[in-house]
Amino acid sequence: MGYVQGLACRECHRTYPAEALHVCDYCFGPLEVSYDYEAVARDVDRESIARGPASIWRYAALLPAASSAGVDLGVGFTPLVRADRLGAELGLSELYLKDDTRNPTGSFKDRVVAVALSKARELGLKVAACASTGNLANSVAAHAARAGMEAYVFIPNDLERVKVATTAVFGCHLMAVEGNYDDVNRLCAELASERPDWAFVNVNVRPYYSEGSKTLAFEVAEQLGWELPDHVVVPIASGSQLTKIHKGFKELATVGLVEPKEVRISGAQASGCSPVATAFAEGSDAIRPVRPSTIAKSLAIGNPADGWYALDVVRSTGGAIGAVSDEEILEGISLLARTEGIFAETAGGVTIATLAKLAASGIVRKDERVVAYVTGNGLKTVEALGSDVGPSAVIAPTLEAFLAAEAAARGGSPS
Ligand SMILES: *Cc1c(COP(=O)(O)O)cnc(C)c1O
Numbered sequence: 421m422g423y424v425q426g427l428a429c430r431e432c433h434r435t436y437p438a439e440a441l442h443v444c445d446y447c448f449g450p451l452e453v454s455y456d457y458e459a460v461a462r463d464v465d466r467e468s469i470a471r472g473p474a475s476i477w478r479y480a481a482l483l484p485a486a487s488s489a490g491v492d493l494g495v496g497f498t499p500l501v502r503a504d505r506l507g508a509e510l511g512l513s514e515l516y517l518k519d520d521t522r523n524p525t526g527s528f529k530d531r532v533v534a535v536a537l538s539k540a541r542e543l544g545l546k547v548a549a550c551a552s553t554g555n556l557a558n559s560v561a562a563h564a565a566r567a568g569m570e571a572y573v574f575i576p577n578d579l580e581r582v583k584v585a586t587t588a589v590f591g592c593h594l595m596a597v598e599g600n601y602d603d604v605n606r607l608c609a610e611l612a613s614e615r616p617d618w619a620f621v622n623v624n625v626r627p628y629y630s631e632g633s634k635t636l637a638f639e640v641a642e643q644l645g646w647e648l649p650d651h652v653v654v655p656i657a658s659g660s661q662l663t664k665i666h667k668g669f670k671e672l673a674t675v676g677l678v679e680p681k682e683v684r685i686s687g688a689q690a691s692g693c694s695p696v697a698t699a700f701a702e703g704s705d706a707i708r709p710v711r712p713s714t715i716a717k718s719l720a721i722g723n724p725a726d727g728w729y730a731l732d733v734v735r736s737t738g739g740a741i742g743a744v745s746d747e748e749i750l751e752g753i754s755l756l757a758r759t760e761g762i763f764a765e766t767a768g769g770v771t772i773a774t775l776a777k778l779a780a781s782g783i784v785r786k787d788e789r790v791v792a793y794v795t796g797n798g799l800k801t802v803e804a805l806g807s808d809v810g811p812s813a814v815i816a817p818t819l820e821a822f823l824a825a826e827a828a829a830r831g832g833s834p835s
């Protein structure tokens with residue numbers, strides 16, 4: 421069982437055993453994994469972590485499941501790259517990108533799924549399942565295939581075609597639901613009580629699933645030489661990732677791996693689905709559900725489960741939440757690709773475009789050490805780029821044709 425003490429309600433703090441539970445019986449608050457931090461502090465240090473595998477499992481002491489060899493696809497420990505060219509464009513002097521386009525199925529979801537399905541196996545659950553906006557579908561299908569588990573994957577019917585194909589290929593039961601993600605999620609919540617022996621990674625084993633996102637904080641701190649950044653920018657769908665990055669930074673200080681420091685945490689949403697950004701802008705505590713309409717489908721959750729907690733983290737750390745249009749998302753994708761050679765999906769465009777806005781308005785400060793989380797691979801959402809991306813010129817296979825095209829591009833005559 422490692423260092424896990426059990427589950428505790430985030431609202432009333434009642435405690436529960438570490439089983440397939442996700443809501444508090446008394447107040448319906450969400451449950452969260454708690455750890456024996458004193459024991460972790462005693463047993464774990466920077467050297468013992470450095471001796472661990474080059475994956476999320478190097479931080480197993482602060483995760484709710486042991487590494488399960490049967491599930492492992494080699495998730496995490498993705499590069500943290502210094503982004504000086506992008507930083508110069510945005511007027512930031514110390515910018516880094518956490519490049520989670522490099523995970524096995526091309527998004528950060530591999531982190532949460534590896535943890536959720538490892539825990540599911542410990543609990544003896546035989547079937548993997550999820551409600552997905554796309555990336556989770558890819559990741560659950562792949563990890564279930566690796567583990568030899570049956571998988572039921574539920575997606576909105578209008579998902580990007582690539583995400584459908586790259587899920588179906590793993591041989592799962594892929595259910596395309598006529599509705600948006602919030603409809604899919606409601607169906608899965610109902611099904612989860614109907615099928616208690618299934619591990620719905622983001623429903624009945626959600627407390628374990630969400631812990632996987634803490635590795636985004638752990639890795640950044642270790643890759644910065646065991647220092648915390650000043651400010652991070654994180655995309656928001658359900659809000660889980662953002663709250664867990666916060667929890668991860670706090671835990672590192674609690675167990676003595678870093679000097680304590682308040683990291684400012686800012687959030688990024690698409691304006692076509694920005695319930696948390698709207699509540700932030702209005703100074704409101706209530707998150708009004710919306711009907712999503714955006715090319716950033718991986719972030720299109722109109723009724724975000726952890727939205728309120730994400731809002732609270734952003735406010736308490738002195739961050740902000742920005743929202744960007746579809747056009748700005750495409751500009752963000754292109755800016756990142758042109759300056760740093762990283763091709764991100766639409767969620768990455770949301771993060772970079774929001775970072776640009778927050779930097780321009782001075783909320784992200786020039787002198788801060790900033791980390792932006794690039795959470796998904798652009799190959800999955802090529803269709804969002806439309807017809808703008810294509811050849812610079814179409815030419816005959818002759819030297820003359822090339823020279824003419826080159827001159828035309830320069831706006832002059834052939835040399
Ligand atoms: C799911 C997802 C997110 C956000 O996840 P939440 O934890 O639900 O806020 C961010 N980026 C990508 C690419 C995703 O697929």
Ligand SMILES: [Zn+2]
Nearest residue numbers: 429432444447
């Ligand atoms: Zn409670």
